[in-house]
Amino acid sequence: MKNPFRSIRIFFSETVGELKKATWPTMVELRDSTIVVLVAIVILGVFIMITDFSLFQVVELFSSWVR
Secondary structure, three states, X not given: OOOHHHHHXXXXXXXXXXXXXXXXXXXHHHHHHHHHHHHHHHHHHHHHHHHHHHHHHXXXXXXXXXX
């Protein structure tokens, strides 16, 4: 039977080894990427807000015709 603690130790040591090979972003790259993500979130939020409002108005219009 395999020792589960040994498997966990091997997993974590391999994970640390892979993380050391990774290329991490600089602070400038991180800041720029964060700004891009925040701007994209705002644009998507405004688009969804406008779409939701428009669809709500269309449904209200159709509902008023049925009454």
